[in-house]
Amino acid sequence: MRSSLVSLISGLLFGAGLLLSGLANPHKVLGFLDLAGSWDPSLALVMGGAILVGTGAFSVARKQTRSLLGFAMKLPTASSIDKRLILGSIGFGAGWGLAGFCPGPALVALGAGETKAVVFVVAMIAGMAVFETLERNRHTG
Secondary structure, three states: OHHHHHHHHHHHHHHHHHHHHOOOOHHHHHHHHOOOOOOOOHHHHHHHHHHHHHHHHHHHHOOOOEOOOOOEOOOOOOOOOOHHHHHHHHHHHHHHHHHOOOHHHHHHHHHOOOHHHHHHHHHHHHHHHHHHHHHHHHHHO
């Protein structure tokens, strides 16, 4: 029960941050990505702040064996840059640049009734299904 409450509060806080920062607004995101046009640098400050907070949180988390709720820490261990990482990054960036959404903000925009978010989330789920199918085939065949 306690972990569900913490998850709910964390999700609400994350969603509120996305709304307040403008990351759930595809026009704001596309303005940030339009380096050759009318570039809007304001999201760079949001991202910079997120990187600082994340860096501090991960440096503390690496020294812990248990989370604040008592669960075992499960931090990423991969450190290599391979073809799958590069192709995934290109796909993520292309989708972000075309739609103005990435997964978290798309879900927030969907909850806020943004019509474009419906199309993005359906495409995102389809992409996840294709990935899972390819992964399953990769490991069995």
